[in-house]
Amino acid sequence: xxxxxxxxxxxxxxxxxxxxxxxxxxxxxxxxxxxxxxxxxxxxxxxxxxxxxxxxxxxxxxxxxxxxxxxxxxxxxxxxxxxxxxxxxxxxxxxxxxxxxxxxxxxxxxxxxxxxxxxxxxxxxxxxxxxxxxxxxxxxxxxxxxxxxxxxxxxxxxxxxxxxxxxxxxxxxxxxxxxxxxxxxxxxxxxxxxxxxxxxxxxxxxxxxxxxxxxxxxxxxxxxxxxxxxxxxxxxxxxxxxxxxxxxxxxxxxxxxxxxxxxxxxxxxxxxxxxxxxxxxxxxxxxxxxxxxxxxxxxxxxxxxxxxxxxxxxxxxxxxxxxxxxxxxxxxxxxxxxxxxxxxxxxxxxxxxxxxxxxxxxxxxxxxxxxxxxxxxxxxxxxxxxxxxxxxxxxxxxxxxxxxxxxxxxxxxxxxxxxxxxxxxxxxxxxxxxxxxxxxxxxxxxxxxxxxxxxxxxxxxxxxxxxxxxxxxxxxxxxxxxxxxxxxxxxxxxxxxxxxxxxxxxxxxxxxxxxxxxxxxxxxxxxxxxxxxxxxxxxxxxxxxxxxxxxxxxxxxxxxxx
Numbered sequence: 001x002x003x004x005x006x007x008x009x010x011x012x013x014x015x016x017x018x019x020x021x022x023x024x025x026x027x028x029x030x031x032x033x034x035x036x037x038x039x040x041x042x043x044x045x046x047x048x049x050x051x052x053x054x055x056x057x058x059x060x061x062x063x064x065x066x067x068x069x070x071x072x073x074x075x076x077x078x079x080x081x082x083x084x085x086x087x088x089x090x091x092x093x094x095x096x097x098x099x100x101x102x103x104x105x106x107x108x109x110x111x112x113x114x115x116x117x118x119x120x121x122x123x124x125x126x127x128x129x130x131x132x133x134x135x136x137x138x139x140x141x142x143x144x145x146x147x148x149x150x151x152x153x154x155x156x157x158x159x160x161x162x163x164x165x166x167x168x169x170x171x172x173x174x175x176x177x178x179x180x181x182x183x184x185x186x187x188x189x190x191x192x193x194x195x196x197x198x199x200x201x202x203x204x205x206x207x208x209x210x211x212x213x214x215x216x217x218x219x220x221x222x223x224x225x226x227x228x229x230x231x232x233x234x235x236x237x238x239x240x241x242x243x244x245x246x247x248x249x250x251x252x253x254x255x256x257x258x259x260x261x262x263x264x265x266x267x268x269x270x271x272x273x274x275x276x277x278x279x280x281x282x283x284x285x286x287x288x289x290x291x292x293x294x295x296x297x298x299x300x301x302x303x304x305x306x307x308x309x310x311x312x313x314x315x316x317x318x319x320x321x322x323x324x325x326x327x328x329x330x331x332x333x334x335x336x337x338x339x340x341x342x343x344x345x346x347x348x349x350x351x352x353x354x355x356x357x358x359x360x361x362x363x364x365x366x367x368x369x370x371x372x373x374x375x376x377x378x379x380x381x382x383x384x385x386x387x388x389x390x391x392x393x394x395x396x397x398x399x400x401x402x403x404x405x406x407x408x409x410x411x412x413x414x415x416x417x418x419x420x421x422x423x424x425x426x427x428x429x430x431x432x433x434x435x436x437x438x439x440x441x442x443x444x445x446x447x448x449x450x451x452x453x454x455x456x457x458x459x460x461x462x463x464x465x466x467x468x469x470x471x472x473x474x475x476x477x478x479x480x481x482x483x484x485x486x487x488x489x490x491x492x493x494x495x496x497x498x499x500x501x502x503x504x505x506x507x508x509x510x511x512x513x514x515x516x517x518x519x520x521x522x523x524x525x526x527x528x529x530x531x532x533x534x535x536x537x538x539x540x541x542x543x544x545x546x547x548x549x550x551x552x553x554x555x556x557x558x559x560x561x562x
Contacts, residue, residue, distance in 0.1 A: 005159065005160030005161060005264070006161075006263060006264040007161070007261055007262065007263045007264070008042060008043060008158055008159065008161035008163065008187070008261065008262045008263075009039075009040045009041045009042055009043075009259065009260075009261050010041055010042075010043045010044070010045065010163075010189070010220055010239075010259070010260050010261065010262060011032075011035075011036030011039065011041035011043075011044045011045070011257050011258060011259050011260070012044075012045055012220055012221070012222040012223075012237040012239075012250065012257070012258040012260070013029060013032040013033065013036065013044055013045065013046045013047070013050070013222060013257060014047070014222065014223055014224070014225055014235045014237045014250045014255060014256045014257070014258060015028055015029070015032055015046070015047070015050070015224070015225065015226075015255045016224070016225050016226030016233075016255055016292070017047070017049075017050055017051075017052070017053035017054065017224060017226065018053050018226075018296050019052065019053030019054070019055070019056055019057075019059070019228055020052065020053065020056065020059060020065075021053065022051060022052065022068055022069060022072040023072065025050060025051055025052070025053060025072075026051060026072050026073075026075065026076045026079075029046055029050060029051070029076060029088075029090065030076060030079050030080060032044075032255075032257050033080055033083070033086065033088050034080075034083070035257050036086075036257050036259065037083050037085075037086045039257065039259050040259070041086070041259060042085055042086060042087065042158050042159055043086075043087050043088075043089070043156065043158040043161075043163060043189070044086060044087070044088045044089070045088075045089045045189045045191060045220065045222040046088070046089065046090050046091050046191060046222060047091055047191055047192055047193055047222050047223055047224040047233075047237075048091040048112070048114075048167055048168050048191040048192050048193040048224070049091045049092060049093060049112065049193055050090060050091045050092070050191070050224070051069060051072055051073060051076070051090060051091065051092035051093075052069060052092060052093060053228060054193035054224060054228065054233075055136075055137075055138070055193070055228070055231075056093065057138075057142075060093055060110055060142045060143075061142070066093065066094075066095045066110065069092055069093055069094070070094070070095070072092075073090065073092055073115060073117075073122065074122070076090065076117065077117040077120055077121055077122055078120050080117060080120070081119060081120025084118075084119045085159075086118070087116055087117070087118045087156055087158045088116070088117040088118070089114050089115070089116055089117075089156065089165055089189060089191065090114065090115050090117060091112075091113070091114050091167065091191040091193075092113055092114075092115065093110050093111070093112060093113060093142075093143075094110065094111050094113040094115075094125070094127075095109065095110055096109050096110070096111055096127075096144070096149060097109045109144045109149075110142055110143050110144065111127035111128065111143055111144055111145075111146060111149070111151075112127065112128035112131070112139065112142075112143045112167060113125055113126065113127050113128070113167075114126045114128075114154065114165050114167055114191050116154070116156050116165075124154055124156060125154065126146065126151070126153070126154035126165045126166075126167065127144075127145070127146030127149060127151045128143065128145065128146060128167040128168070128169065128170060129145050129146045129147045129167075129170050129173075129175070129176045130145070130169040130170050130172070130173050130176065131143055131145055131169065132168075132169045135195075135545060135546075135550070135551050136195050136230075136231060136542065136549070136550040136551060138550075152179065152183070153165075153176070153179040153180040153182075153183045153185075154180070155180060155183045155184050155185050161186060161187070161262065161264070162184045162185055162186050162187075163185060163186065163187050163188065163189055163262070164177070164180025164181065164183065164185030164187070164188045164189070164217075165180070165188075165189055165191070166180065166188060166189070166190045166191070167190070167191045167192075168190065168191065168192045168193060168194060170190070171188070171190045171207070171208060171211050171219070171221075172207055172211075174214070177211055177214075177215050177217075178215065181215050181217060185217065186217065186262070186264060187217055187218045187219065187220070187262040187268075188211075188212075188215070188217055188218070188219040188220070189219070189220045189221075189222065190208070190219065190220070190221045190222065191222055192204075192221055192222060192223045192224070192237075193223075193224045193233060194223060194224075194233070195231045195232065195233065195542065196231075196232045196233060196234040196281075196285050196542075196543065197542065197543060197544050197545045198278055198281060198282060198543055198544060199278070199281075200234070200545075201234060201236045201252070201275055201281070202275065204221065204236075204238075205238060205240070205246055208221055208238075208240055208244075209240050209244030209245070209246070210244065212240045212241065212242055212243070212244050213242070213243060213244040215242075216242050216266060217242055217266065218239065218240065218241045218242050218247075218262050218263075218266055218267060218268040219239065219240050219268075220237075220238070220239040220248075220260060220262070220268065221237055221238050221239065222237050223235055223236060223237040223250075225252075225253055225254060225255060225288070226288060226292050227288050227289040227290075227291070227292030227293055227296075227541070228292070228296075229293070229539055230289075230539050230540060230541060230542045230547065230549045230550065231542055232285045232288050232289045232292075232541060232542065232543070234252050234253055234281070234284065234285065234288075235250055235251065235252050235253055235254060235255075235256065236249060236250060236251070236252045236273075236275065237249070237250040237256075237258050238250065239260045239262075239268040239269075239270060240268060241266055241267050241268045242265075242266025242267070243266070246272070247260070247267070247268040247269050247270065247272065248260040248268060248269060248270030248271055248272055249271070249272050249273045249274075249275070250271075250273060251273045252273075252275070252276055252281070252284055253284040253285070253287075253288050258270060258271065259271070279446055279447055279450035280450070282439070282443065282447060282543050283318070283321075283447060283450065283451065285541060285543050286318045286322075286435060286436070286439070286447075286541055286543065287318055287321045287322040288322075289435070289541035290302075290318055290319055290322035290323065290410070290433070290435055290541070291322040291323060293433050294322075294323060294327075294408060294433075299406065299407060299408045299432075300327065300405070300406050300407055301323065301326075301327035301328060301329065301405070301406075301407040301408075302319050302323060302327065302328050302329070302407055302408055302409075302410050303328075303329045303330075303331060303398055303401055303402055303405070303407045303408070303409050303410070304316050304319060304328065304329070304330050304331070304409070304410050304412065305330075305331055305332075305333060305394055305398050305409075305412065305428070306330040306331065306332050306346045306349070306350065306357070307332070307338075307342060307346065307412075308332070308338075308339070308341065308342030308343065308344075308345045308346040308468065309342070309468065310444055310445065310448060310464075310468055310469060311412045311413065311414055311417075311436065311444060312412040313345075313349055313448065313464045313465075313468045314412075314436060314439075314444055314447060314448050314451075314464070315410055315411075315412045315435045315436060316328065316330055316349065316350075316353065316355070317353065317448075317451055317463045317464055318435055318436075319410060319435070320353045320355060320463070325353055325354045325355045327407075328353075328355045328356075329355060329356045329357075329358070329401075329405075329407065330346070330349075330350045330355050330356070330357045330358075331357075331358050331359075331360060331397070331398065331401065332346045332347075332357070332358070332359045332360075333359070333360050333361070333362050333393075333394045333397060334359065334361055334362070334363075335361075335362050335363060335366060335390050336363050336366070341467060341471070343359075345465045345467055345468050348465050349463065349464060349465055349468065352461050352462075352463055352465075353463055360397055362390060362393045362394060362397070365393045366389060366390055366393060369389050369393070370386070370389075387424075388424045388427055390427075391424035391427025391428050392424065392426050392427040392430075394427065394428065395424075395426055395427045395428065395429070395430030395431075396430075398430065398431065399430055399431075402431075402432070408431070408432040408433055409430065409431035409432055409433075410431060410432070410433055410434075410435050411428065411429060411430070411431035411432075411433070411434045411435070411437075411537075411538060411540075412428065412435070412436065413428055413429060413434060413436070413437065413537075414436045414437070414439050414440065414441050414444050415436070415437060415438050415439055415440045415441075415497070415544075415547075415548070416440050416441040416442075416487075416490060416493055416494055416497060417441070418434075418437055418530075418533075418534055418537065418548055419497050419501060419523075419526070419527050419530070419548075420487060420493070420523065420526040420527065420530065421526055421529065421530030421533055422486070422487060423533065423537075425533050425536060429533065429536070429537050429538070431538055432538055433538055433539065433540065434537055434538045434539065434540030434541075435540065435541060436540070436541075437537065437538075437540025437541065437547070437548060437549075438540060438541060438542050438543050438544055438547040438548065438549075439543065440490075440494040440497065440498070441490040441493070441494060442490055442491055442494045443494075445469060448464050448468075448469050449469065451463060451464065452464055452466075452469075488519050488522075488523070492515070492519065493523060495515070496510055496515055496519070496520055496523045497523065497527075499513065500520075500523065500524055500527065501527065501546055501552075502544060502545065502546040506562050507520050507521055507524055507562060508562075524561075525561075528554075528558065528561075531554055531555070531556045532556045534548050534552075535556065
């Protein structure tokens, strides 16, 4: 890919950063930069805060961390000194101004920065001008804007072709891109760490297409991939030409060096990978989230309580895709109310996925609890108390197996259950990572059917037995129990939850959409009174724009009821 003043070969370094692993991230950036250079690139671009991983959160408040970032950046520049015809744009945090000491801490002014590395040195820098402070973003807690500091645009001259540098949110606003063009930019590159939610990839491309058309400049978008706690980054880095047409796109949920070319006439060209459909996006996010949460935190494997129901079946299939069958263990813990078909289906699914499968009956322990509490409960009917005891026995067993083996317990509660409190504190909520915490029950069924269809298309057995998908869902904590005994039908429940929780619609507005008022009011009440449970739930993967994590910060104690 030869360069000239009328064209520029570029590479987007889409990689999976680990927060705080400065040396490891720097080595990976250097290796990808060398791969890009070997492919002909003369400008390579990392994602936002690539050196630290995103989001580093309160690590940024530690002066020692910021000093280590500076040292890692300098070392990265030196490590590429033998590539004098490559300009590398790297995202990292940077301290600006003086270190002001107080009695308790060092108060630093920081910027979310991009630096240009060339011939072993840092030869240019940029500070993000628009700081997001919504959904999972909290950048105003940590950073000062480049605008506040009076810092201007950055335009990189790479072999006579001039490229303006923006960082993520900057490209969603008019001023930063316009300033870069006024400073001579013939194209734009945007460093990004944009957390995944369903439909976000298409939204990004549409907004960047608008920016390219408004400025009549081609634009390339370098994006992270991988999981970080509850957040997942989906990759799918891309480039649009000056008309807004997508001309290059990297694959989703995998590392990749994406070569592309800008030209002086506003063109952009390169490999164009397809965007996955919604179920494929969700599956990719969930698999990535599990793989990286366990891998980056050093867990040797996972344990799942397999009930014979749809939720635990889906979590088991995700875990096997993420980790491999050898790292996943399924444990069936039948009670006196467990149906025979639950045993049969759980055993069959474990066989299909070739995971270790064990059965530990909880009836002896359940009987012991009831005997110990008999005098306290004398004359009182059985109710949710006894149901919760069963769930808590199972949670205790799973956590004991986790403690002995080091494997993490993956919980199996879905978003519909978390919203309405249809889950047991210290029972089925016990565990280390909540895989489908942001997956509504209706989507659980869609994903199960999608995964089975993918297997069948490859000539493989479906991982989830069909009866698990088709039988009515039940917690099996009392005779003949069904979820719909105490909850609205899931299609109704999920539609109300989407409006109330994700769209912030009022009860009256939802009723106006045709839902029964008593049902809407009951669902809204369940959401509110179960906030205390959700605060004690494990972190889980975010796949919607409003998850029960950093997106959701409602008070436990509140009298507001609309």
